[in-house]
Every structure is written in structure tokens, then in C-alpha cells.
Amino acid sequence: MEALTWSTVFGFKTSQSLRVSRLHLISPGCTQLTRGGYKGSANFVTFPSHAARSCSILASADIPIMVNDCSGKMGRAVAEAVVEAGLQLVPFCLTGPGLQQNVIHVKDVHIHVHEASEKEVILDKVIEMYPGVIIADYTLPSAVNDNAEFYIRRGIPFVMGTTGGDRERLVKSVSDSGVYAVIAPQMGKQVVAFQAAMEIMAEEFPGAFAGYKLKVTESHQSSKVDTSGTARAIVASFNKLGVSFEDKEIEMVRNPQEQISKMGVPEEHLKGHAFHTYSLTSPDGMVSFKFEHNVCGRSIYAQGTVDAALFLARKVQEKATKKVYNMIDVLRGGSMR
């Protein structure tokens, strides 16, 4: 991207209001809104000159994005990515019980943080002030279903990045509701591509690994409460490939010393990493396979979440018949930068 010439295509004064108009490149297969933001009172959107040649601007739209919970680790990363992408970050968010701070700062945006117990009042205010709002949810497994069902009741499209909870209930409640949502335990483009490759392999060659023994190890920051949702999704593909393996057999590594010595996690990323290893051995022990994806930091997921929100905005605008998507749909739609 750095090799491209950037063209500033729009520059205009914004009002004092938080709501401003923006242009978004949301054509499938096009480079999307790739750079933009606030400079003083001017709101500008830039995109690479090749995109200007090859893509059409389909919509002039505001896309306000509310991130719950901006005071959590992923929520903050997503909030930063939203601002960096030049999208409108809603200055309100919901957090868990035991509020620490009322206001947090994400770049230039002051976010008012409210406990989830106030969610009705806050969401109604957000809907009124930010029509067309999309929610990105990065909270906790224990909040997944209640949050999703609450967004559904308010008719708000959402990206559910939070893992865990009752996933079947989650998908069913969205499908039954007609609300648009992207639900995925993994937002990182290349990991999503790997996940898709495993799904395709399983569809094409069911049973190809029958009898193989599988070992799955996932290491995450010690604050992570659940077993990796990504690992669970990959295990589902291995099951279709004929491997007998249950989610409860996934080995969770949460001890920092073990993360360094056993998984090779760099010390500086102990507080934010996702190292996954899937090892397969043939019944006679003569053949082995090993798949690994190791991520340090959170920016890969934050970028993917912005892509998912833009994708969702397009689906809403198009009044698409399909309502529930995953990140493989977003990738297939050419919507990941």
C-alpha cells in the first residue's frame, strides 16, 4: 500500500456536530476506504490513485460504529482502528459491572463509558444520535448471548467478535430476527483464509484424515477466560476430515513462563498474543502434519473488524437477503484490506 500514490479526493469542512458525511469505497473487490480522518475541522478521505481509477464510489454514507467495550483490550484496539480508518467512533460504550473510569480517550475521541446495567438508556440515546449505527462487540463470553439479543431487540446490526457463550443460540437468535450481523471468533484476514482453507478441505475430502491423532495447543494472554474460538472452529473442520477430537481436549496455555519456554511467545507479547498449533499423526506414526498460526498483538483483528463493519454497512444498504455472515463471507466478498 505504501508504494501507491495517495490522492486526496475530498476535503470539506465539518460542522461542530459529531455526525459528518463521508464517502466510502464499498464496492466489492475494490480497495475500501483506506485512509482518512480528522485534521482540525476538516474531514478528508483519501484513497490510492489506482483505486480512484478502478472503483466506483457506491455510497455517500455515515457509518457510526459503537464499540463495546472500548475499555477492554480488543475493544480499545478496534476503537483505534475505527478512528484510524476515518470512520465515526460513537463516543459511548458499555462495560461490565464495577466501572473503573467514566471517560476514556481513544485518540481524539472522548468515550463515555457506562455499565451494562444502563444499556437500554444508552442504546436508545445512541440510536437517536447516530442513525445507522453498527456495533462491534468485544466483551466477554458470559455476555455474548445477552448482548446479541439486546442488539437484536433494538434492531442494530452488529459484528460479534466476542468468543464463547452459546454459539448455536447466538446464530439462531440472529437468524430468527432478520437483523444483520457478522459473527466470527477470528477476524484476522490471513487466519480467516487458513480457516476457510480447512473448511474447503473438509468439504472436498471428508474423512481424509480418518484415524489420525490430533493435538491442539493454543496460547493466549493469561487474562483470556475461554478456550480459543478459532481453535474450536478449526477442530470442527478436522472432525469433518475424520479426526476424532473434542473441544475439551484443546490444551490451553495461560501460564506466562510456559508460553515463553514451550510456545516461543516473545516476552513483550505475553499480554497480547494468540499462538495456535495443530499436530496430526497417522495411526502407524509414520506420517505427521503440523499447522501453526502465531499472532502477536491485536491489530490484525482490529483491522478485520473495521472491514466487517464496512461489509455489514454495505449489506444493510443493499437490503441483502442473507442476514447472518461470518468472516469467510467477508473475505469472499473481497472486503478485507
Ligand SMILES: NC(=O)C1=CN([C@@H]2O[C@H](COP(=O)(O)OP(=O)(O)OC[C@H]3O[C@@H](n4cnc5c(N)ncnc54)[C@H](OP(=O)(O)O)[C@@H]3O)[C@@H](O)[C@H]2O)C=CC1
Ligand atoms: N474475533 C476475534 O478476532 C477476536 C476475538 N477476541 C475475543 O474478544 C473478547 C474480549 O477479549 P479481550 O478484549 O481480550 O477481553 P477484556 O477482558 O480485555 O475485555 C472485555 C471487556 O468487556 C467488558 N464487559 C464484560 N461484560 C460486559 C457487558 N455485559 N457489556 C459490555 N461490556 C462488558 C469487561 O468489563 P469488566 O472488566 O468490567 O468485566 C471488559 O472491559 C474475548 O471473547 C476474545 O476471545 C479477541 C481477539 C480477537
Ligand SMILES: O=C(O)C1=N[C@H](C(=O)O)C[C@H](O)C1
Ligand atoms: O482472546 C483473544 O485474544 C483471541 N481470541 C480469539 C479466539 O478465541 O480464537 C481469536 C484470537 O485467538 C485472539
